[in-house]
Amino acid sequence: MRNTDALWIDAYQNRCFESGHIHWLRGSFIKAEHVMRVPITCRKEEIMKKALVLALLMLFVGADSLQAQTVLKLAETHPKGYPTELADEYFAQLVTERSGGKLKVEVYPGNQLGEEKAAIEQVQLGAIAFTRVSSGPMAEFNKALGAFSLPYIFDSGDHMWSFLSSPDGQKLLDGLSASRFIGLCYYDPGARSFYSFKPIEKLEDLKGLKIRVIQNTINMELVQALGASATPMPYGQVFSSLQTHVIDAAENNFPSYLTANHYQVAKYYLVDAHQRVPEVLVMSKVVFDGLPKADQDLIRQAARDSVAKQRELWSAFEKEAEAKVKADGCIVTYVKDLTPFQNAVKPVFAAHPEYAEVLKDIAKARTAK
Ligand code: GTR
Numbered sequence: 280m281r282n283t284d285a286l287w288i289d290a291y292q293n294r295c296f297e298s299g300h301i302h303w304l305r306g307s308f309i310k311a312e313h314v315m316r317v318p319i320t321c322r323k324e325e326i327m328k329k330a331l332v333l334a335l336l337m338l339f340v341g342a343d344s345l346q347a348q349t350v351l352k353l354a355e356t357h358p359k360g361y362p363t364e365l366a367d368e369y370f371a372q373l374v375t376e377r378s379g380g381k382l383k384v385e386v387y388p389g390n391q392l393g394e395e396k397a398a399i400e401q402v403q404l405g406a407i408a409f410t411r412v413s414s415g416p417m418a419e420f421n422k423a424l425g426a427f428s429l430p431y432i433f434d435s436g437d438h439m440w441s442f443l444s445s446p447d448g449q450k451l452l453d454g455l456s457a458s459r460f461i462g463l464c465y466y467d468p469g470a471r472s473f474y475s476f477k478p479i480e481k482l483e484d485l486k487g488l489k490i491r492v493i494q495n496t497i498n499m500e501l502v503q504a505l506g507a508s509a510t511p512m513p514y515g516q517v518f519s520s521l522q523t524h525v526i527d528a529a530e531n532n533f534p535s536y537l538t539a540n541h542y543q544v545a546k547y548y549l550v551d552a553h554q555r556v557p558e559v560l561v562m563s564k565v566v567f568d569g570l571p572k573a574d575q576d577l578i579r580q581a582a583r584d585s586v587a588k589q590r591e592l593w594s595a596f597e598k599e600a601e602a603k604v605k606a607d608g609c610i611v612t613y614v615k616d617l618t619p620f621q622n623a624v625k626p627v628f629a630a631h632p633e634y635a636e637v638l639k640d641i642a643k644a645r646t647a648k
Pocket of ligand 1: 415468493515531
């Protein structure tokens with residue numbers, strides 16, 4: 280036997296061993312010319328087998344899942360079907376489609392990944408890629424965003440969007456990178472107002488109430504300035520706290536009041552629209568920095584493109600939610616003259632001279648086209 284024959288036998292044994300056909304060799308001398316043929320037969324079988332396995336895999340799991348995919352999680356407080364959640368889904372769909380399936384954004388609604396503060400912390404660390412949250416809790420991580428919690432600073436949704444869409448609004452979003460976030464876009468938050476199971480129809484009715492707030496300094500000061508006491512707590516605990524009278528009141532927009540079922544236990548809603556605290560879609564800077572530039576651009580663009588969708592969904596659902604709670608018997612009172620409220624909160628502004636510049640920009644946006 281020549282050396283080359285021995286090599287062939289070796290190769291043949293190895294292949295057949297791997298494919299479970301070693302018994303073919305036992306006790307028999309294989310001539311070189313046979314060996315030359317046999318391994319080819321054996322390889323063919325293997326190739327056929329592998330092709331069959333691959334075809335079955337494609338059939339059952341789809342060709343997409345066989346390519347390398349980066350899965351990015353997105354944490355959302357609201358339940359499935361809420362306007363911000365639908366916007367997250369739309370954003371996720373754009374990212375998946377535009378990346379040809381290379382990037383996959385998975386949306387986790389209903390606090391599955393934790394309450395907002397915990398989700399923000401995990402995004403900052405890079406354990407979660409994205410979260411859609413209110414800029415209220417974000418202010419604890421990036422002080423500049425606290426400006427949005429100041430009361431009565433926007434006259435209307437149009438005024439707010441005029442600011443958010445301006446370079447000054449973009450500057451606040453971009454400033455998030457200093458706190459290890461990428462501010463991707465703003466979503467519409469509607470207007471926040473107070474509600475309680477006690478009748479509230481005017482400023483004096485708020486006096487002495489224990490009101491739940493989103494945890495941040497300005498919210499605490501705001502509620503105190505109105506003569507009430509502030510109880511910061513996560514969103515997910517508000518319903519049971521109202522039900523068991525741990526708190527007397529809370530404050531939010533009509534869609535949250537409805538979908539979190541607060542309207543069932545706190546029937547009095549006083550429309551003072553004290554805040555419009557923009558929703559933000561943020562990404563972990565650690566995760567963002569680890570992606571190729573093309574993917575970073577794709578994500579930024581998909582987020583920008585999801586804004587119109589969210590605003591459209593929001594505007595329809597805000598009206599629907601208001602009508603639903605009224606139909607359910609909630610007593611909704613609209614404040615006619617905000618002056619006493621605005622006067623009462625003056626100390627909050629006095630305590631925060633650091634927001635003077637941004638307040639000028641916000642005032643400027645009032646008249647901007
Ligand atoms: C909602 C907001 C949520 C959450 C909640 C709250 O309006 O969309 O992200 O911040 O308020 O009061 O905690």
